[in-house]
Amino acid sequence: xxxxxxxxxxxxxxxxxxxxxxxxxxxxxxxxxxxxxxxxxxxxxxxxxxxxxxxxxxxxxxxxxxxxxxxxxxxxxxxxxxxxxxxxxxxxxxxxxxxxxxxxxxxxxxxxxx
Amino acid sequence: xxxxxxxxxxxxxxxxxxxxxxxxxxxxxxxxxxxxxxxxxxxxxxxxxxxxxxxxxxxxxxxxxxxxxxxxxxxxxxxxxxxxxxxxxxxxxxxxxxxxxxxxxxxxxxxxxxxxx
Numbered sequence: 001x002x003x004x005x006x007x008x009x010x011x012x013x014x015x016x017x018x019x020x021x022x023x024x025x026x027x028x029x030x031x032x033x034x035x036x037x038x039x040x041x042x043x044x045x046x047x048x049x050x051x052x053x054x055x056x057x058x059x060x061x062x063x064x065x066x067x068x069x070x071x072x073x074x075x076x077x078x079x080x081x082x083x084x085x086x087x088x089x090x091x092x093x094x095x096x097x098x099x100x101x102x103x104x105x106x107x108x109x110x111x112x113x114x
Numbered sequence: 115x116x117x118x119x120x121x122x123x124x125x126x127x128x129x130x131x132x133x134x135x136x137x138x139x140x141x142x143x144x145x146x147x148x149x150x151x152x153x154x155x156x157x158x159x160x161x162x163x164x165x166x167x168x169x170x171x172x173x174x175x176x177x178x179x180x181x182x183x184x185x186x187x188x189x190x191x192x193x194x195x196x197x198x199x200x201x202x203x204x205x206x207x208x209x210x211x212x213x214x215x216x217x218x219x220x221x222x223x224x225x226x227x228x229x230x231x
């Protein structure tokens with residue numbers, strides 16, 4: 001069975017600092033990996049995803065993530081945090097076998113301090 | 115373009131009551147799904163559908179029923195509400211799957227906050 005572990009339920013950074021949100025996955029076949037963001041009182045929006053090909057994936061709002069098979073990781077980064085990045089971030093996994101079932105991590109709340 | 119519309123936004127039920135959470139999309143998406151979101155647990159898949167007349171169970175289907183009579187609508191029914199079903203419910207849709215195909219992603223509704231007393 002697939003699973004996702006997000007390290008750190010809360011992360012706090014200063015405005016302008018590096019954002020690093022950690023995600024490790026478990027999958028018996030090559031995974032599809034996703035990062036979604038949820039702003040307060042809203043549904044989720046896709047930031048970026050990896051299916052095949054280039055392991056460094058660029059998404060919206062300056063975020064990127066790198067698929068590292070050897071480390072079973074898909075960490076999300078942004079070079080410089082902005083106040084508007086404050087939200088909850090979810091890592092998720094599926095694969096070509098269970099492509100209709102997306103498994104989410106528990107989420108990481110990002111706080112950006114001025 | 116309305117996207118994915120969920121109604122109601124808030125609902126309070128008593129234990130044992132039944133109700134239906136509505137979800138409609140106007141994007142001609144084949145894939146629709148229901149998730150529940152609980153603190154510290156992320157989102158968990160309840161049921162999903164890959165087209166009209168086709169539904170399947172997700173990770174936490176017990177206590178919930180679904181049907182898909184049209185492409186646009188995917189209602190979630192609680193047959194006999196229990197306090198353990200207090201949660202925020204999200205409906206999501208996409209063209210064909212949960213996002214494994216290039217250029218495909220899930221579109222989420224704004225959620226229904228349900229409290230069962």
